[in-house]
Amino acid sequence: MSFILRRLAFYVGAAWVALTLNFLIPRAMPGNAVQSIMAKFPNLQPAAYRALEAMLGVGHPGSLWHQYVSYLGDVFRLNFGTDVLEFPAQVSTLLAETIPWTLILVGTATVMAFAIGTGLGIIAGWRHGGWLDRLLPGLMFFQAVPYFFLALIMIEVLAVRANIFPIGQGYGEGVVPGWNAPFIGSAIYHSLLPAFTIVITSMAGWMLQMRNVMITTIGEDYVVAAQAKGLRPSRVVLTYAARNAILPQLQGFGLALGFVVSGAIIMEIVFSYPGIGLLLLNAVNAKDYPLMQAIFLVITFAVLISNLILDFVIVAFDPRARTKEAV
């Protein structure tokens, strides 16, 4: 398990870098964030002002080191300060309300896109030169379309014009959030179109990558050996070719996760989906710095944790990872 331990140490290090960046950015940037917030919200209460000072380090309450220590303490206690927009709501409360939505939608859709794309990539690589290869230029176009753009077109065509899907929001009007059937049904119904959009935009990339790795893997001796052994084609493809080709694919998934998740989060905005993306947009528009910072941390941590989970998957797939040095 030394592989996992090394990876864990790496993620802890990466988390520390993210935390420290988050601490330094407001203190290093030109301009006075608190002043700009004050200008925007002249009626801000003194308590909120002090909260901002502590979070953003303006007004120099104590030495930089002291600020840093108390900042780390706050983050560990999940205390991200008070929100400016909806004062005196706690930032952590706002996050808690939005994270589940994003986690379910973006998480499910990203994993689905990866699974479908990888599956198609296996077929395209094995049947190199087949009909799937002919779809590649079209798929590249989908890969290059901005998520949010495609999302808007989808809404216009499938929701507004065809009226198949709801136009946006996380659940229908008049439905009471909670663990009841109408709410869950409505939530699933509302998540279909955003999920579909995430899947078709990010699927192509996985397919293309898996296809290329498959083509290289098929040239390996052990695949030729599997064929020489007279194994069924399905066994050769899955256990010999794909089983090996998926390892770089999984590593690529981990590295691209940050990008894919960010894109999907931007897409929430278009669907007015009550997740963390919409919260981020509101924070940006209102220059709500504490909230922006907290969201950055949340997304970063989510990606780091997903990567750790992915490492367990890699270890399960690759016997060499159990002894191999960390990346």
Place this chain on the structure above:
Amino acid sequence: MSSQNWSAGSGPVLDISDLSIVYAAEAGDVRAVSKVSLALNAGEVVGLVGESGSGKSTLAYGACRLLRSPALITGGAVRYQGRRAAEPTDILRLHADELRQLRWREIAIVFQSAMNALNPVLNVKDQILDAVNAHLRMSKTEALDKTSTLLDLVGIPRSRLRSYPHELSGGMRQRIMIAMALAADPEIVIMDEPTTALDVVVQRDILAQIVELKETLGFSILFITHDLSLLLEMADRIAVMYAGQLLEVGTAAEIKREPAHPYTRGLLRSFPSLHGPRRDLAGIPGSPPDLRMATAGCPFLPRCQFGTAACERIDMTLAKVASSADPAHVTACPFVLPDTPEPGKTHSAAADFAEQPDREVSSA
């Protein structure tokens, strides 16, 4: 080394005749194997020797139809006649499903590099089981038993069944490759430079083991290597391949005593014998021809110290070596060469060689 009966009696277990293989390429087809005929008799060890790029592996893999696009078999036949089959089958006429049943069950392969030929993510047991289950109808426990027995056969402890390839030494991996090749009791085992990647001591152990297994189990071996001296020790017959064509075929003893083709002689001088006194390594100057060009006559001509104008027109059919008593010793070179070719001595054929300055143009 009893191979006098190879052309008579029950017939060969594998009979490759006039096999031609090209690699299609934009810049012109590469004629990797041209009209090669070679037979392998039951229980025999045939060595196929040549430089890298001579087409010896292409010939073997092509005969099993394991070559990938852009390889294309353009002619010939590969007849297989095993003890278990009533009728001979032409491998080139089999459909994918029939071919799958024949592979490994009848013809197994020991790959050059076991590191690359073993699936890195499957353990030893699963990889051997795959081969067993694909061809033998056995219960789970029987198959597992068979797998363990195979490891015993090559002298690997059963505890290694759960190991992955990266956890094994090079010699162990090669032994497992051999065990795997024997999983379905094949009639023929093609060995593609099985010991090239190993150090000399391990190499000798494994070769001894191969010979022993062959004696006990009675399969035939097509042994591919660039090491002629190794073949002289372990092969019954030797086929010398160059630029996709056979230049000489004969028993190991004949090849050793009376190499007929200049190229064979060159090879014999290129390698030190494993036993016996060390000799100077006399490499053959020059490099193999470009196989995209259609060559007339002998492909070895540009590098041959005995080349004559007539060599441009010979048709490369294998004919009995005139000076040999053995009718099975055949060569493509129709000329009787002097016994001990020394670089300094000028032979009449070499004089012709000097008078032909445009010789290379016609072969290109």
Place this chain on the structure above:
Amino acid sequence: MTAAPPLVAEVPVLTVRPARGGRWQRLPLKAKAGAVLLGIFALAGIFGPLVSPYDPSFQSPSLSLSMHAPYGAHWLGTTQSGQDVFSQLLFGIRLTLELAVVVGAIATALSVIVGVTAAFLGGLWDDLLSLTSNVFLVIPSLPLLILLLGYLPQQGQTPTIIVLAALGWPWGARVIRAQTLAIRNRDFVAASRETGERTWRIIAFEIVPNEVSLIAASFVNTVLYAIGASVALAFIGLADLNSWSLGTILYWAQSQQALTLGAWWWFVPPGIAVALIGTGLVLLNTGIDELGNPRLRDARASRSARPADPTPVWQQETPPRGPLTRLAASFSRSALLSEQRERP
């Protein structure tokens, strides 16, 4: 994955192809398609603003020209305030490409510097630089970009360029480091080191020239990233909204409810433009990949030429039945080969 030598490597001549036709002719089809697509947009970006029919910011005073559908005078219609969408698009392509190319150049330069330095210095420096690249690879860049840009004043392109370039180098650095390590150990570099060649000379004359295609691929990838990120950032309002880039056009179209009001001509063209530029870049990169790894090329061949099938046997080809099957079969490799052979 260390690739095992494929079986075809038995025939070394296969990999050496004589220079037939110009460089352009030997490029993979995908690279050509990508280059043409990008060329069109580059021309539009360079010359578009010079020939654009209107000032993109000019607001037509005529109320009837608010969100007018495309017609002769306005090829792509008008915006809410009567601006010409086509002119905006031409200016937008220029600004977006400009930004992406500058970001691509800076970030790629950083990648090369970090990657080569790490591979060359080795030891602690290598560990440190590699760790830094890996950390910045795993931290999601878009939220960090948003955070950084949120604090910076939005005037002109400079803040966006700086931030995108500052976060765009790790991927390239990782790839270039790996390649440099591989080249560093080759004979000719080792020879230069033995003869006492200065390190910077080795880097400039031995290493970098051997990494041109990798650096090109890294540049193309970074440009792709810069376009995607800058458009997304502009779309959520983190850009100089007074300038015309593809992202800001989309921002205004979205904030004025262009689609809901049926003004597709305002929203769709900039999005398609982004997608086509992106497609061009992806095609170009795939082409570069295929140049280095010919196996990835589309096998334009019949069913029997697929990688995993048994080696086809030419002589056995059964004559195709219908005229359609015959036509289809005429594209197959074996049919082509037999044609070649029949020709004297």
